[in-house]
Amino acid sequence: MDWNLIIQVSFESIIGSTAIIYALAAIGLNVHxxxxxxLNFGQSAFLGVAAYGLAMSVTTFGLPFWVGIGVGLLGAVVLAxxxxxxxxxxRxxxxxxxxxAAAEIIRLxxxxxxxxxxxxxxxxxxxxSDDFYAMNPYSQGIKILPLIDMDSRDLWVLTVGWILxxxxxxxxxxxxxxxxGRVLKAIREDEDAVRSLGKNVFSYKIQALILGGVLGSLGGFMFALSRAAVQPDTYGTELTFFAYxxxxxxxxxxVFGPVVGAVIFWFLIVFIDALLIELIKVGAIPTAIMDPNQAGSVRYILVGVGLMCLLIFxxxxxxGDKKEVMLDAR
Amino acid sequence: MPAETLPSLADVPREPGAKKPDAILVADGVVRRFGGLTAVNVNHVEIPRGRITALIGPNGAGKTTFFNLLTGFDKPDEGTWTFNGKTLGGVPAHKVARLGMVRTFQLTKALNRLTVMDNMLLGATGQKGENFFRALIPATWRAQEREITERAEELLVRFKLDAKRNDFAGSLSGGQRKLLEMARALMVRPDMVMLDEPMAGVNPALTQSLLGHVKALREDGMTVLFVEHDMDMVRDISDWVIVMGQGSVLAEGTPDEVMADPRVIDAYLGAHHDDEPSEEPPAPVAAAADAPETAAEKPAGEEKA
Known part of the structure; x- marks a missing residue:
């Protein structure tokens, strides 16, 4: 059994670009x-609009990289x-x-x-993404076995991503x-009460929607740049539900809930997948029960069971603060 | 006590829509329909400044709907009203509050997962830190926040909630939530406080203290309009009583006069409450339940004639 490989892919998932993308998406969703x-169920659209805003500006219309970033951010604001x-x-x-519905329309x-x-x-x-990688200050990657083995491009993505x-x-x-922020939290509790105290609830909700959308759009940029490609079906409802x-x-x-959540979520997905595949490879799990292709689905089942346990216990x-959550039940 | 310097209500005619010497709120022809039902149809009503006015009436009389209209939480089909001389028809709820008319709710709206102190701080108007960009720079709102916190602290002491300042509002008892809601409304520094059933669901031990707080509002120069079913409370604290039935104003007067008014008794109990049961036409149960409301139409019709 190749423990070194399991450790390496697991560690890289903790600090990797996927965790960054989902952390940013979830930070935006946290504001919403x-x-x-x-209840924003279209967070994927904010990432998609930003990613395509950048990609289309540069590839389709030949505009400079930073204009593309501007278009992506503007796209998120307009969408909000x-x-x-x-x-x-x-209501x-x-x-x-x-x-x-809007997120699906945009993807289609x-x-x-x-x-x-x-x-x-x-x-x-x-x-x-050429201009982005041209800014890369690293001349070489990083290799600390068995933890990490990354080239300079990955290192640059991680640096920018974690700064964001x-x-x-x-x-x-x-x-x-x-x-x-106090007004936002009050709106979450009861918007009529907030209105009765002289606050323009509608304006605050729009501001919150824009802020969360723009934060999510940073995840969209990272998604596009780390893959050096955009592909419409990666901005589907699955992305939104994973972010939730x-x-x-x-x-x-x-504040740190979405970051820690993203890290743990992707660690579990990658770790369980790598572990299952290795177990099948060494024969600990007979192929009659599960073959390597099925491991990808089984990891979601296991993670789902884990999440159910989390919600119960x-x-x-x-x-979170359990006392605070329990107040809702009254 | 400022109430003594106010013009007396003794000369005000005891009739619906009576002119008051110094009215803070004047409503004209306010109509609200829900489909075929006319929930509110108020020809003219004036609320005297600096007084405690009770708005009473049987269930379904349109009291809360009228409240919602006045405070901008609902839009009327017809009608206008002025508050402190400013026309308020069509003004959204948050602007009504900023102009100095603040309401509470029948079902208390404590902000459960905010602390008692945060509930209070939210009430202050004109906060610099409520602007998105200023919020990012604490230096621009710290001083004001301290000021507001001090004011909130004083109010919490007055309402005996200071020991709870760091608890979640959701952990308070029903009565304490009513107190918090009232204290929070005062953070807005209103001219007029509108209380929708302040006594509903409050245990008797707290009732006296709540009554005291409502009276204190008048002593501080505020106008109070409240909806209430508890007649003892109405008798105890109100200077003036307005009776609604079937959406319109049936009667006005001092508490004792109004409670002796046959039109009011009819509205609550039905016009035929003294009649022999045998004189009633045989009716199904559902129709019998409607009887008091149909009866209430009669005096309202007389009034218009």
Whole structure:
């Protein structure tokens, strides 16, 4: 059994780009759902719009890299306004329905044949990340066996990614200890009460939707740049649901909840997968029970069981306060 | 006591829509329909400044709907009203609150997963730190936050909630939540406080203290309008009583006058409450339950005539 390989892939999943992408998506979702109580089920759309904003600007229209970043950020803001303005005056469930539908519409637009001239259709777009990697200050990778073996490109992605995660956490931390954050949390509890105290609830909800969307869009940039490609089906509902899982695992309305949630979630997925495959390889699990191809599905079953146990025994997540969660039951 | 310097209500005619010497709130022709049902149809009503006015009436009389309309939580089909001389028709709820008219709710809306102190701090208006960009720089709002915290602290002491300041509001008892909601409303520094059933679900031990707090609002120069079913409370603290039935104002007057008014008794008990049961036409149970409400229409109709 190759323990070195298991340790290496597991460790790389802890610090890897996937954890970064999902941490950023979940930090944005935390602003929406954890702090403001907005049921956004279309977080994948914010990542997708940002990723495609960058990729299309550079590849399709030949614009500079930083213009592409600007287009992506603007796209996230416009999407937040498009989703929020018609729905945020209505009950919370409307936003959930509209966001999940909008996210699917956007994904289908990206992969539609008639737009493939600009979006690349279901193949997506490539060759937009050269400027990003040209900024890479590392001349060589890092190799500390058995923990890590990465080239300089991966190292550059991780550096930028974790800086973005740290910045996002800092912004959320600063905002949520301010009177602005207090209004958001109050809206989560009861928006009529907040209205009765003279606050423009609609405006705060729009602000929260934009902030969470922009934070999520940073995850979209990292997704596109780390893969050096965009592909429409990676921005599906699965991404949103994983982000929710991560948020609840880490603890909603906690600054570091989404980060720790993302790290643990991807560690478990990768570790269980690697372990199962190795166990099959050495014959500890007979192929009559499971073959290597099935291991990928079994890991989700096991992680799902684990999450169910978490919700039963620790509903507040890792960082949450059980007393606080129980107040809801009253 | 400022109430003594206010113009007396003794000369105000005892009739629906009576003119008051110094009205803070004047409503005209306010109508709200839900489908075919006219929930509120108030021709004219004035609320005297600096007084405690009770709004009473049987269930379904439209008291809470009228409250919602006045505070911007619901939009009327017709009608206008002025508060402190400003027209409020169509003004959204948060702006109504900023103009100095703050309400509480029938079902108490404590913000459960916020601490008692955070509930209070939220009430303060004009906070610099509630702006997104300023919020990122604590130096721009720290001083104001300290000021607000001091004011909140004083109010919490007055409402005997200071020991609970760091507890979640959701852990308070029903009565304490009512107190918190009232104290939070005062953080807005309102001219007028609208209390929707302040006594509902409060245990008798707390009732006296709540009554004292409502009276204290008047002593501080605020106008109070409250909806209540508890007649003892209405008699005890209100200076003026407005009776609603079937969406319109049936009667006005001092508590004792109003409670002796046959129109009011009819509205609550039905016009035929003294009649022999045999005189009633035989009716199914559902119709019998509606009887008091149909009866209430009669005096309302007389009033319009």
């Amino acid at each position: 759902f954890g702090y403001t109580g907005l 306004l498009l989703l929020g303005v018609p729905t945020l005056r209505l 919370a469930d409307y936003l959930a329905i509209v966001t999940i 637009l990206f992969r539609s044949v008639s737009l493939s001239e600009w979006t690349g259709g279901s193949d997506g777009l490539q060759r937009f 995660v740290a910045l996002a956490c800092l912004i959320v931390w600063l905002l949520m200890r301010s009177p602005w 899982t991560i948020l609840i695992l880490g603890g909603a309305a906690r 620790r509903p507040q997540g890792i960082f």
